Amino acid sequence: MKKTGVIILVGMMTLIALYPSVSANDSGIVVDQELVTVSLANKGLQVDEIIKVTNKGTENVTSLRFWIQQNTQDKPKIVELQSGIELIPLITGNIRTCNLSAVNLTIEPDASITIELTYYLPSNEQNFVKTLLYDTISFSVTYKEGNNEWNLFQGEHLLYGSDVNNAMQIRLYKPTEAPLNITSIVIVFVIVIIALALLLLLLKKKRSKTKKAVVESEDTLTTKKTLLLSLLKDLEKQYRGKAISDETYNKIKDEYKQQAVDTMKKLDDLKK
Incomplete structure (x- = not known):
């Protein structure tokens, strides 16, 4: 019985050594730079975070x-890059707390270390979410697909906030929503230019045909007007020479005169 109690006690002491409480003293920590890269992988969206931290306090962290x-x-997976040591975290909600001293690591005042985090999100995830636990001088999120990269967020001098409701939400590009590369942009631009050129050409031809039709109509009306005026003069001469009767003269004169008036009115409308 005593032996069992000793084993349990040793086990508890080991757990305490490996997993410190969330309230561990890390108040002097400042993140100099956090680079987040999101890329498409077989498991989903792979997230790689490179975090350089510095102890600005007066005590070891x-x-x-x-x-x-x-x-x-x-x-x-959480790794200290210089030593290559993987850190085993205590999980409390969204927070992973790593005991550096359990793997013989300590951050002395004004000293820095670099940590790499690697994890996977579902391939259909639309947002990268992050709550800063330390004051952060530089923070960026990049989406990577093949050889192409797009900077989704860039921030400087950000203050920490531990409330998940205040977390940053950064829209991720799905593979089918990724921005067009330069080749695609050029192709789309050329297609648009060609379409506009064809449209302008069609409009020009249409205007040319319309203008030509207007000119032909004006020439026809002018000729008709001249002919009608000439006929009226001839009619007047025949009437004065008593070659036609009053009834015939008045009937033909009214008809020619009305046609001449209509023709001149149409010409005026075309010139407006």
């Missing part, structure tokens, strides 16, 4: 906290 959104598909 022996633990670090990291905030990771809830819907990660696999257990996040």
Whole structure:
């Protein structure tokens, strides 16, 4: 019985050593730079975070906290890059707390270390969510697809906030929604230019035909007007020479005169 109690006690002490409480003293930590890269992988959207932190306090820092959104598909991997040591975190909601002293790491005042986080989000995830746990000098999120990269967010001198409701939400590009590359943009631009050129050509031809029709109509009306005026003069001469009767003269004169008036009115309308 005593032996069992000793084993349990040793186990509890080991857990305490490996997993510090969330309230561990890391108040002096400042994030100099956090580079987040999101890329499409077989498991989903792979998130790689490179975080350089500096101890601006006066005491050694022996633990670090990291905030990771809830819907990660696999257990996040946390590695201190200089030593290559993987850190085992204590999980409390979205926060992963890593005991540095458990792997013989300590951040002395004014010293820095760089941490890499790797985890996966569902391939249909639309937003990258992050709550800063430390004051952050530089923070960026990049979406990567093949050899193409797009900067989705760039921020500087950001203050931390531990409330998940105040988390930043950055819209992610799905593979089918990724911005057009330069080749696609050029192709679309050329197609638009060709379409506009064809449209302008059709409009020009249409205007040319319309103008030609107007000119022909004006010439025809002018000729008709001249002919009618000439006929009226001849009619007047015949009437004065008593070659036609009063009844015939008045009938033909009224008809020619009305046609001449209508023709001149149409000409005036074309010139407006």
